[in-house]
Amino acid sequence: MTGRIYVPGDAAAVSVGADAVARAVADQIRSRQMTEAVVRNGSRGLFWLEPMVEVETERGRVAYGPVTVEAVPGLFDAGFLEGKAHALCLGLTEEIPYLKRQQRLTFARCGVTDPLSISDYVSHGGYRGLHRALTMTREAVVEEVVNSGLRGRGGAGFPTGIKWRTVLNAAGQEKYVVCNADEGDSGTYADRMIMEGDPFVLIEGMTIAGLAVGATRGYVYLRSEYLHALQVLQKAIAIGYSEGYLGKSVAGSGKIFDLEVRLGAGSYICGEETALLESLEGRRGQVRFKPPLPAIEGLFAKPTAVNNVISLATVPIILDKGAHFYRDFGMGRSRGTLTVQLAGNIRYGGLVETAFGMTLREAIYGFGGGTASGRPLRAVQVGGPLGAYFPESLLDTPLDYEAFAERKGLLGHGGVVVFDDSVDLARQARFAMEFCAIESCGKCTPCRIGSTRGVEVMDRIIANQARDKNLHLIEDLCELMQDGSLCALGALTPIPVLSALQHFPEDFHR
Amino acid sequence: MHTNVQQWDADLALARIRELEHLPGALLPVLHALQAQFGYIDGAAIPLVADVLNISVAEVHGVIGFYHDFRQRPPGRHVLRVCRAEACQAMGCEALIRHIERRVGAKVGETSADRSVTMEAVYCLGNCALSPALMLDGKLYGRVSAATADVLLDDTQRPS
Numbered sequence: 188m189t190g191r192i193y194v195p196g197d198a199a200a201v202s203v204g205a206d207a208v209a210r211a212v213a214d215q216i217r218s219r220q221m222t223e224a225v226v227r228n229g230s231r232g233l234f235w236l237e238p239m240v241e242v243e244t245e246r247g248r249v250a251y252g253p254v255t256v257e258a259v260p261g262l263f264d265a266g267f268l269e270g271k272a273h274a275l276c277l278g279l280t281e282e283i284p285y286l287k288r289q290q291r292l293t294f295a296r297c298g299v300t301d302p303l304s305i306s307d308y309v310s311h312g313g314y315r316g317l318h319r320a321l322t323m324t325r326e327a328v329v330e331e332v333v334n335s336g337l338r339g340r341g342g343a344g345f346p347t348g349i350k351w352r353t354v355l356n357a358a359g360q361e362k363y364v365v366c367n368a369d370e371g372d373s374g375t376y377a378d379r380m381i382m383e384g385d386p387f388v389l390i391e392g393m394t395i396a397g398l399a400v401g402a403t404r405g406y407v408y409l410r411s412e413y414l415h416a417l418q419v420l421q422k423a424i425a426i427g428y429s430e431g432y433l434g435k436s437v438a439g440s441g442k443i444f445d446l447e448v449r450l451g452a453g454s455y456i457c458g459e460e461t462a463l464l465e466s467l468e469g470r471r472g473q474v475r476f477k478p479p480l481p482a483i484e485g486l487f488a489k490p491t492a493v494n495n496v497i498s499l500a501t502v503p504i505i506l507d508k509g510a511h512f513y514r515d516f517g518m519g520r521s522r523g524t525l526t527v528q529l530a531g532n533i534r535y536g537g538l539v540e541t542a543f544g545m546t547l548r549e550a551i552y553g554f555g556g557g558t559a560s561g562r563p564l565r566a567v568q569v570g571g572p573l574g575a576y577f578p579e580s581l582l583d584t585p586l587d588y589e590a591f592a593e594r595k596g597l598l599g600h601g602g603v604v605v606f607d608d609s610v611d612l613a614r615q616a617r618f619a620m621e622f623c624a625i626e627s628c629g630k631c632t633p634c635r636i637g638s639t640r641g642v643e644v645m646d647r648i649i650a651n652q653a654r655d656k657n658l659h660l661i662e663d664l665c666e667l668m669q670d671g672s673l674c675a676l677g678a679l680t681p682i683p684v685l686s687a688l689q690h691f692p693e694d695f696h697r
Numbered sequence: 698m699h700t701n702v703q704q705w706d707a708d709l710a711l712a713r714i715r716e717l718e719h720l721p722g723a724l725l726p727v728l729h730a731l732q733a734q735f736g737y738i739d740g741a742a743i744p745l746v747a748d749v750l751n752i753s754v755a756e757v758h759g760v761i762g763f764y765h766d767f768r769q770r771p772p773g774r775h776v777l778r779v780c781r782a783e784a785c786q787a788m789g790c791e792a793l794i795r796h797i798e799r800r801v802g803a804k805v806g807e808t809s810a811d812r813s814v815t816m817e818a819v820y821c822l823g824n825c826a827l828s829p830a831l832m833l834d835g836k837l838y839g840r841v842s843a844a845t846a847d848v849l850l851d852d853t854q855r856p857s
Contacts, residue, residue, distance in 0.1 A: 198823070198824065198837050199823075199824050199826065199827055199837075199839060201837065202824055202827060202830065202837040202838050202839035202840075203827060203838075203839045203840060234826035234827050235826070237827070370823060371820065371821055372821065373782030373783040373784045373785070373820065373821045373825060374782075374783060374784045374821075374825045375821075375823070375825065376823040376824065376825055376826065378823075379823040411729075411766050412819060412821065412822050412823065412832075413823060414835055415837065449722075449725065449726065450725065450726070450729055451725075451764075451766075452725055452728070452729070452764035452765070452766035452767060453764055453765035453766035453819070454763065454764050454765060455820060466725065467722050467725075468721075468722040469722040469723060469724030469725055469750075469752075469760070470724070470756070470760060471759050471760055471763040471764075472763060472764070487721065487722075528825065528826070529826060530784040530787075530825035530826050530828065531783065531784040531785075531786075531787030531788060531825065531828060532787040532788055533826070536825070536826025536827065537826050538826075559788070568783055572782065572783060572820075602784075602825065604783045604784045604787055604825070605787060606787045607787070610787070615783075615786075618783070618786070622782075622820065625820075626820070628763075
């Protein structure tokens, strides 16, 4: 039997040399006249071990990492194809504690299968959710998602099923499903990983969404920074068409679902759903007034379900195993699993999918191993550039939407960015305002002008000019932006600023 | 070399626009296609796009100006996009960027005098567990040190 050797083709793995390692492995196979096949899988999300190479053995898959090109001949000499010992050997992949302690539902296949093999996808449980959905009424599919408790993973945490129900009940023949793949929050990469590592799960989720709400066309709005994901998605969609899972008769059901990827153009605000729709329609990504909700009047003024990548990629397992299976994970009103992304100054950076409720401390120390620099942790920003900066004393906060809101923070898309004690929170507060100024769509004054004034006021505070007066002014400005902005960009930019002020006042008095 | 970009050519531009005009909401795909072809969006393309898509010149202008991706001037032979977002900040991206700016002899947002490198800021490349990150000619690099940046920059100096 010919074994398989897995060398991740994930963009992050490639960014630290996985392509060169894959070539070196192929060269060894050729020169040793072996027959093993090299599979470019997704990443398991253990990024400090990338490129992490896996081999199939009788005991299961054995991992080695981080593998360099120079190490490849030695691995073959040591008999790594039989899973034999080597300095880089990590043992059985499934037994690596970082992975073993997770509950991978959405990411069950990511890093396991060949991302572009539909037979691999199906043999690992793929398309079971779609087949079940095809036996159900639209209403029943929607209720299954409602009952699962799935909340939008893009950041706002709005119940996915309720959104679908609104689209389903909206009048009109023409409806759309739009996948928000504009993953712009720093510290997040879960969308990218799943699109590159298991693209069919997103395609299946969008197809189910289309069936459920009565849409025959879907768009993936992908940020232009994700060129690697674009290539994978386009190939996967082409395969989906040729295998009959997309197009005129989805899986032979006679139901239509067409899917297309559209590229953004480097604009953070286009992650806001109405700005995204404007952009898809070919305009400046300016936020729309709500109401009407996109579920009633969305893309091209038709009812539109706009969902995040992870929300949609979670739908197949909910349809496959049922709402109760999914709802049994989690805490309070946060049901199911959260994909935490450990980032920044972190020793073991990577993707951790577990039930809601794990504490931030467990994520950062239990999984992440503390800072990469080895210096003391000083601040953590959860939820992207609009998330709060938490000090060490708040690390026992459970990862749960409500728990974060109670502490004036937000969970957002699950990004956790760790900073060591070299961080200056006054500088970070200034950056929050600067980022808002750079990315503001310009439609509302509090965001457009407020952010620019915010940078100026922060500059005066940092330069110690009339500090007390300016500290009062920045709080006043934050209140105005929170109350008066049209969308979350202007309304939430004060969160990092005010949390920095509240928890790290010493940095504003240097 | 960055990509197979070509000198501005109105006929070629028109052909690219016509290939995509049928798409609903075609403007962004059209602008991406023009930038892929020429490396930037020439001012002379704007009336062509407006005419084919039956929208105003002002609207095309407004869209080009809104999105950070679209360049209105030709870039250097290589485009280096440096991440300045929080995860990379936590791993010292600003010091790395200062080093690169000194090496290249241009600041972020500028093109080097020899036109070999254009530097652009980007806010997150989705490689946040391997910060600091940068992208050279569309290829992503992670855990970039000053030394690895030097190696990449040396490559940009080779004749292509």
